[in-house]
Amino acid sequence: MPARVTQNGPGTGQGQVGSLWLYRDTAEIAGDSVMPNTPVGHVETLTVSTPVTAADLAGGNLYVALYLETFHITSKSWTADQFSVTAQLDGCAVPFLRTLVIDCNTGAVPCHADTTLDGHPYTPTGPVGQCDQPNAGSV
Structure with a gap:
């Protein structure tokens, strides 16, 4: 699942500024982080891909979280877009x-x-x- 993020400023990012995570219930199972110390105007596509079970898909046990820093030393805003989720089941077209x-x-x-x-x-x-x-x- 990809998501594009754009750092709009006005301040630059400080250290770790964000990440995209996939959770099974409350456990983190996969993630991708934004480049640290992002300059204003930085555009990046975060991508998370990991095997999950059909039972988790059907049971609603999977959650997505996108975290982006809005204030650390200076304020900043973000645009997040182009988010999508694709699932491919191995061994069955549709269970x-x-x-x-x-x-x-x-x-x-x-x-x-x-x-x-x-x-x-x-x-x-x-x-x-x-x-x-x-x-x-x-x-």
Whole structure:
């Protein structure tokens, strides 16, 4: 997830002036810092990229924070823009749950229901298959 920051002044940055962080609940899991001692007019794109689980995405356990210094020795202001988030799931185009109804006598599957991971109805597009089992640190 990138975010562009511009130091508008009027003062220059002093030491560490800002950062972009990704949190899982309250734990920092990835971050990128603004160049220290930024001059007025400095433009920089911060980028955070790290593996996360599909459960964290679906469960709303991920948070983003952008910190920028507005006063340390002198005042300064910032513009933050061009922020976006992209997630790519490895092993599955879109994870969803398929519930099958199985006839106990014949073993036939007369019907099924597809839902999102949080239980809402879902209609798959394209081929449907088994997702790979994610490892502990990625999707």
